[in-house]
Amino acid sequence: MPLQDVKSRHRQIMAEISKIGLCLPGSLVERTTRCGSPSCRCHADPSKLHGPYPTWIRREGGKTVTRTLSPEQAERYKLLFENSRRLKQLVAELEALSAQVVSHTEGWDN
Secondary structure, eight states: OOHHHHHHHHHHHHHHHHHOOOOOOSEEEEEEEOOSOTTSHHHHOGGGOEEEEEEEEEEETTEEEEEEOOHHHHHHHHHHHHHHHHHHHHHHHHHHHHHHHHHHHHTTTO
């Protein structure tokens, strides 16, 4: 990619990053569970587990943190998870562009 195109794409990426709002790390997943009652249907039939429950899972200080959300919370925070995914994509593209520029500048791409 010509240097002018790289600079242009760099500006586009930075402009898009500046428009991203709050970001939540981790993942929003749907989980099903077994309860503590041995006589409950969830113990007899695995297809009859309780849930699904929206759950936010993330790493914090080297540990996995899990928080069960209400359906309303899951809907409210969905955009924040999407923002986080988009930010990671843009940063990865920015890193790839940077590596391309360095390789070209140093003559390593020949």
